[in-house]
Amino acid sequence: MTRYPEDSAGNERHGNGWLSPVPEGHPAAALLCAEAVRTHCAAVTEHVASGSSELFTWHPDRVHAIADYVASTIRQRYPDLQVPYHSRWRHFESGAGDQRTDRWQVLCERAALSGPEHREERARIGIDLVIPSVLLDAGAGPEWRYRDPASDLVLTRSEGLGAASFDLFARGGFSAAPGDPLRADAERLQRIDADSIAHAFQVAQHNPLVGLEGRAGLLRRLGEVMDATPALFGRPARLGNLYDYLKAHAVGGQLEAGFLLRTLLVGLGPVWPGRIVVEGVSLGDCWRHPAAPGGLVPFHKLTQWLTYSLLEPLEDAGLTVTGLDALTGLPEYRNGGLLYDFELMVPRDPGFAAEPHAVDEPVIVEWRALTVSGLDLVADCVRQALGLEEAQFPLARVLEGGTWAAGRRIAAKRRPGGAPPFAITSDGTVF
Template sequence: MTIPAQEGIPSREDVAAAALLRTSTAVRERSRQLLDRARAGDSPWFTVHDDALGSAADVVVETTRERYPDGAIPFHSRWRHFEAGGVDRLGSLRDALPPEGSPDRSRALIDVVLVSVLLDAGAGAEWSYREESTGLVLTRSEGLGVASWEAFTGGLFSGDAARPLRVDAAGLRAVTVEKLGVVFQVSPVNPLTGLEGRVELLRRLGDALADQPAVFGPDGRPGGLFDHLTSDGRDAVTASEILGAVLNHLGPIWPSDNEIGSVPLGDCWPHRAVAGPGLTAGWVPFHKLSQWLTYSLLEPFRWAGVEVTGIDELTGLPEYRNGGLLLDTGVLALRDEDWAGVEWEVGDQIVVEWRALTVALLDELAGLVRDRLGADAAAMPLACVLEGGTWAAGRVLAAQLRNGLPPLSIRSTGTVF
């Protein structure tokens, strides 16, 4: 029997359904449903060409060897963008940050990487960022990464002028479109896609942090996740625990209309061909930015001496570089080539399906890449395949074929892509 929810209070069934969809297991399983359907020829949008998987793996292997000839492949994370241009930006703050190995340092590193990931949705082809200290001109993810790093070091996200190297609820709530636009060098000739959406996301983050002092502390700092997950002296966590904390405690920040009852689902979208129990039927979760954040939190936890296990429980990231790789290598093909000229919405069925196929096919591609490099999953988890890897290869092909543009055009809100 379904128990009706009281006004403003979600029912137990709603909460349970949302909890099921807030797992990487659900992301992987439901994406697989749509891949099986497409392989059976039942997708109205895509065909799957398995004979092209080998050549796609070859492209990824070639890119990986060029990027990491010594075979030492780091995790795919925001920290790679902070290193853009070969600049050791973290090292330059060594004396300003709390001592290495201290909880205060871990909180600061989680602060900066969390807010930077939330600002990492596509910048658009016209935007660039000039780093004053180096003269580097950076675009896309690297530009956004360095711009957000500079905003952090400049104290934009701190509510305490005496302690600029932190992020807190007061600082986030004070961010405006004008302030973020100035720091990100936005102008009529240097437009940034989804600027207003990014600011809304930061302000919602501030509200969520302030509303949960038991997790994020009295000042509402993202770095409170470290204390929350390592309470009682824990020296090991699973990647799924980190993702679960991100989804459960930061879920309310996502400005999406996708809900079960009154429970927000975030980056989770309806698709009529997907099966599931009860209220979860017809929903496909992705949680792209939340998983990207989880990948980006692996290093701060490890630097603090906390072991992170189960990394491969996370999925590949369903964004336009990984998805573009599959279209550009012919693993996926549009049933109508004219669709490449349409600007789609994030929730359109073709986009939901493209993202799901990307998640499922990345698992298969990862196995082929490891075989070619003579590595196993323990030595080369999916986080390293992505970094080596699929994301970079997708970018290279996009640059060669379309001046960097993705093969499908999606209207960005600044909060998903």
């Protein structure tokens, strides 16, 4: 039976509106996993492929051309095919050429945390850093910039958001403990406001950041959920204590990716704004589409992105995460933009890209579902092109090498500034 964690007295926390049990058979339980993402997206894809959709047509003959483009992108970026995981950690390495810096390595060296004897505390600090950073990673908008104080480089989009959130963390912006800046405490997160984010992210009238209030709200809710979930985050609640929970549930030093994702979906589910609620349980990044089972399509994009982003601190501490391809591709504007630009899916409305769209519009839900299915097809062909097996080159590496980079590459060729092929109105909590 899948349940929310208990409090220190052994009682499930469900009366406060944040957490509620999700017993076996509860209609929400089946949607809180990667398998549901894949199967519900497959149903929508079958609907489109059959010609029944009024929104898109489906062109699987384009998969090989996309895979060739992705494979060539991987060979350009990683000639030895040693591709890291697609995760937030890549954005902590941002910069250009000789100025490219691994901020995390520098931070660990300065804090004297680099040795193997510190690996568990290093994992806790890595979790403290990466969870808020992922929550702050929704699309920044085309006008926002971040000037890196260390290098004076001007960074945009995900790299800029990564550097800004990293710098905020390193300054103790998430810590409630004087003299101990490298931590993320519930007490401090609950006090984060839009002004705090605006200052740290260099927001100004000439430098607007999309979804400022939404980002601050996510961090405040994160702090509240942490306080309500001592089984995961301890008392006083700290994000890094999640490492100890995961270590305790590892078998022979191994964790299944599905278990990791389920833990995050159940434990952090109440962080996300309440959109669709089923019998008291918020479904998070889940949307309506008539062709999906039950009329619902879960994506869990940011939670899966977070799952990918926890792999490195957990592995650094000696835990191995298995079954990575149980996770899905991330349906956002780089991966989905790549497939759209290569016309794997083609909108029936010729004016589709002329106006911005809301996240909950059926056409956006359908595009995201097609993206999840399309990424699986492309990944298989990419592995064939590179002569690699799935175990050697899991989806987490295909995405990084990969489809996300290829999406950015084709966007730069087709549109000034590398803008996405169409605009989605964001509140800072989905993309």
